[in-house]
Amino acid sequence: MQENDIKFLEDTFKxxxxxxxxxxxxxNRTSExxxxxxxxxxxxxxxxxxxxxxxxxxxxxxxxxxxxxxxNACYSxxxxxxxxxxxxxxxxxxxxxxxxxxxxxxKNHIISKxxxxxxxxxxxxxxSKCNSIKLEKKSLPCKNCINASKNEVSKxxxxxxxxxxxxxxxxxxxxSGNEGFHVYVYNSxxxxxxxxxxxxxxxxIMFHGAIPETFGMKKIKPNRLTFPDFDEKGWRGRFSKEVYxxxxxxxxxxxxLITNGYSSFQKTLDDLSDKIGAKIDPNVTMDVHRIFRxxxxxxxxxxxxxxxxxxxxxxxxxxxxxxxxxxxxxxxANCPIGFNLRNTKFGPYFNEKVSIPTYAAVYMICKxxxxxx
Amino acid sequence: MLELGAxxxxxxxxxxxxxxxxxxxxxxxxxxxxxxxxxxxxxxAFHRLKVxxxxxxxxxxxxxxxxxxxxxLEIEVFSxxxxxxxxxxxxxxxxxxxxxxxxxxRAEQHLERDLGKASEKSKIDLAIKIIHDLFGIExxxxxxxxxxxxxxxxxxxxxxxxxxxxxxxxxVKDGKVLLTPEKTVRLIRKELGTYIGSKINNAxxxxxxxxFENMVSELVSICKxxxxxxTTTTGEYPPCIKxxxxxxxxxxNLPHSGRFMLATFLLSKGQSVEEIAxxxxxxxxxxxxxxxxxxxxxxxxxxxxxxxSCPSCEKLKTQNLCFAIPECDNIINPIQFGKKRI
Numbered sequence: 001m002q003e004n005d006i007k008f009l010e011d012t013f014k015x016x017x018x019x020x021x022x023x024x025x026x027x028n029r030t031s032e033x034x035x036x037x038x039x040x041x042x043x044x045x046x047x048x049x050x051x052x053x054x055x056x057x058x059x060x061x062x063x064x065x066x067x068x069x070x071x072n073a074c075y076s077x078x079x080x081x082x083x084x085x086x087x088x089x090x091x092x093x094x095x096x097x098x099x100x101x102x103x104x105x106x107k108n109h110i111i112s113k114x115x116x117x118x119x120x121x122x123x124x125x126x127x128s129k130c131n132s133i134k135l136e137k138k139s140l141p142c143k144n145c146i147n148a149s150k151n152e153v154s155k156x157x158x159x160x161x162x163x164x165x166x167x168x169x170x171x172x173x174x175x176s177g178n179e180g181f182h183v184y185v186y187n188s189x190x191x192x193x194x195x196x197x198x199x200x201x202x203x204x205i206m207f208h209g210a211i212p213e214t215f216g217m218k219k220i221k222p223n224r225l226t227f228p229d230f231d232e233k234g235w236r237g238r239f240s241k242e243v244y245x246x247x248x249x250x251x252x253x254x255x256x257l258i259t260n261g262y263s264s265f266q267k268t269l270d271d272l273s274d275k276i277g278a279k280i281d282p283n284v285t286m287d288v289h290r291i292f293r294x295x296x297x298x299x300x301x302x303x304x305x306x307x308x309x310x311x312x313x314x315x316x317x318x319x320x321x322x323x324x325x326x327x328x329x330x331x332x333a334n335c336p337i338g339f340n341l342r343n344t345k346f347g348p349y350f351n352e353k354v355s356i357p358t359y360a361a362v363y364m365i366c367k368x369x370x371x372x373x
Numbered sequence: 374m375l376e377l378g379a380x381x382x383x384x385x386x387x388x389x390x391x392x393x394x395x396x397x398x399x400x401x402x403x404x405x406x407x408x409x410x411x412x413x414x415x416x417x418a419f420h421r422l423k424v425x426x427x428x429x430x431x432x433x434x435x436x437x438x439x440x441x442x443x444x445x446l447e448i449e450v451f452s453x454x455x456x457x458x459x460x461x462x463x464x465x466x467x468x469x470x471x472x473x474x475x476x477x478x479r480a481e482q483h484l485e486r487d488l489g490k491a492s493e494k495s496k497i498d499l500a501i502k503i504i505h506d507l508f509g510i511e512x513x514x515x516x517x518x519x520x521x522x523x524x525x526x527x528x529x530x531x532x533x534x535x536x537x538x539x540x541x542x543x544x545v546k547d548g549k550v551l552l553t554p555e556k557t558v559r560l561i562r563k564e565l566g567t568y569i570g571s572k573i574n575n576a577x578x579x580x581x582x583x584x585f586e587n588m589v590s591e592l593v594s595i596c597k598x599x600x601x602x603x604t605t606t607t608g609e610y611p612p613c614i615k616x617x618x619x620x621x622x623x624x625x626n627l628p629h630s631g632r633f634m635l636a637t638f639l640l641s642k643g644q645s646v647e648e649i650a651x652x653x654x655x656x657x658x659x660x661x662x663x664x665x666x667x668x669x670x671x672x673x674x675x676x677x678x679x680x681x682s683c684p685s686c687e688k689l690k691t692q693n694l695c696f697a698i699p700e701c702d703n704i705i706n707p708i709q710f711g712k713k714r715i
Contacts, residue, residue, distance in 0.1 A: 082676055083678050083679075133624055133657065134657050135657065136658075163547075164523060164545070164548050165523075165547040165548025165549070190523075193527060193528070196531045197528060197531050199688070200531055200539065200540050201523075203539060203540070203691050204539075204541045204545070206691075208541065209536060209539045209541050209542070209687070209690070210539075210541045210542060211536050211537060211542055213537065213542070214541070214542040214543075234544060234545055235541065235545075
């Protein structure tokens with residue numbers, strides 16, 4: 001990123017942090033958490049210990065970070081190197097990202113930037129200018145991406161509540177600031193679980209590793225009575241609703257499943273994970289030492305805020321997570337796909353100088369699709 | 374500590390403090406080497422150990438968990454405690470492991486039977502209490518099943534390789550896993566073995582007891598025959614690793630989990646970070662500094678010092694990284710591929 005772009009982003013981010021201290025709060029058990037931050041064009045600084053909101057605000061003002069992070073884990077000594085921190089426990093966290101949902105719409109709003117010649121195009125396989133396959137892909141997510149991500153959050157919440165006995169109030173959903181949602185689970189029985197156990201939880205949530213016997217299908221002499229009922233709870237219930245479709249079809253479908261045999265049943269289960277499993281990023285959940293984007297902080301991939309979603313169904317990130325100012329700024333934009341922010345349509349721009357509000361300029365500069373002119 | 378009755382001591386003799394129990398009964402250890410009346414207990418201890426070295430479970434004289442005569446109870450407990458004494462005198466670690474496993478499986482049978490006794494609440498309560506006191510698992514009986522908190526279930530089941538033990542293959546509701554008596558007990562088999570093993574390890578080693586010499590030397594020679602066989606490897610990479618290398622060679626994107634698998638596999642085969650790093654050169658997002666940092670982290674040469682191991686085949690299946698072929702021959706981790714016993 002160019003010097004003047006970095007300066008512009010730093011000034012804008014600093015102003016945001018100064019104006020919005022109210023949005024950036026330290027989590028509970030502050031002094032047991034590890035904090036970290038990144039600056040534009042620079043590496044990660046972590047193993048920082050902070051006592052309260054005041055210290056956090058001071059850090060933001062002093063360093064003007066591009067991204068701020070805080071551990072989901074609690075340690076005795078959060079500022080020491082990892083193996084000396086003395087891990088105590090960690091909140092259960094989930095990351096749902098539109099890019100992992102394999103959505104049809106995605107190909108319509110991906111822009112690639114060639115690492116070799118910097119050419120920007122909508123061709124995602126190879127550079128349209130020099131044919132290189134080393135492309136940096138930038139997504140400008142659409143409403144469909146956000147709605148699909150919300151749907152995954154609902155699937156996850158349903159499993160957490162019904163199967164894992166988590167209280168609705170202990171599930172906190174945040175817009176990640178870019179293309180998805182971060183879900184935190186507090187006060188659960190899972191606080192002290194290690195990485196391997198959390199990995200098992202992710203397989204459960206994603207419907208990975210199911211065997212036919214769990215759903216009543218045996219290799220030899222399968223018995224109709226052991227197949228799930230339509231109204232059952234848990235995965236057996238979700239399986240029946242998806243596979244039978246309706247209560248009245250149960251008998252007919254079971255006959256079909258038995259006729260098709262054990263291997264075919266296994267294939268049905270494997271295929272089902274894409275439909276009924278919640279599409280979370282398992283690597284995030286199983287990492288018990290992760291520093292996770294701090295709520296209220298800005299995401300340097302977009303300039304949008306990681307913000308708490310009070311009412312997920314009505315939440316519109318491109319309105320409710322955009323907090324930067326509206327001062328007009330002139331940029332040289334090369335953004336071949338249009339986007340919406342605060343109910344205003346921007347672009348497409350083809351290597352042209354435009355005067356646009358700061359929040360939209362930041363959005364494009366963060367995605368390397370514009371520079372200050 | 375639990376208050377146990379005599380029958381319970383016979384079923385779960387590892388709950389007794391060995392030295393204290395013998396002392397309470399008024400039998401100093403040396404007496405067992407010479408007193409003909411105590412000989413049956415010593416012979417039974419020897420037999421109990423021999424059966425465990427053969428991979429079997431010693432068949433006790435209890436009938437349905439009850440002793441027909443009072444002396445049977447004593448022999449049951451004495452023989453267990455004397456077996457520990459014999460293990461300590463041999464100093465053979467293999468014997469500790471085999472005996473602990475065999476005794477764990479024996480106790481497992483009793484616990485399973487006790488948990489399954491729908492009509493005898495006291496027996497069920499005791500089994501539940503043993504599981505709670507020894508392993509910290511809160512078990513609640515609900516109809517014909519036992520409920521265990523999901524977190525407790527995971528802590529114990531996570532080391533099992535059979536797919537049926539994956540959480541997805543269990544009935545889970547309201548934060549609890551529902552298990553049959555058999556599965557409840559199976560869940561703690563390993564810990565039961567570890568518990569009994571630690572009891573043996575922590576027991577003091579007595580001086581040689583006159584009359585025990587022959588048994589001790591016979592046990593030592595049995596253990597020596599149990600020495601592990603050597604393995605040889607074909608040196609060929611398993612299909613999952615070959616696939617990952619092919620993806621990278623084509624300049625395609627290998628997901629993070631695939632890179633983790635490839636790096637940890639090659640590290641476990643003794644390759645250095647510098648040897649592995651060039652493999653990732655063709656990755657679309659290749660960055661030498663980041664690659665070296667991550668490889669060093671996995672090798673344990675930077676960061677926490679933890680050396681990461683290659684994920685299991687089970688895990689790779691769920692990550693769509695498994696491309697099993699018949700030569701995989703039911704291995705549970707890619708690093709076992711091509712190994713043959715000779």
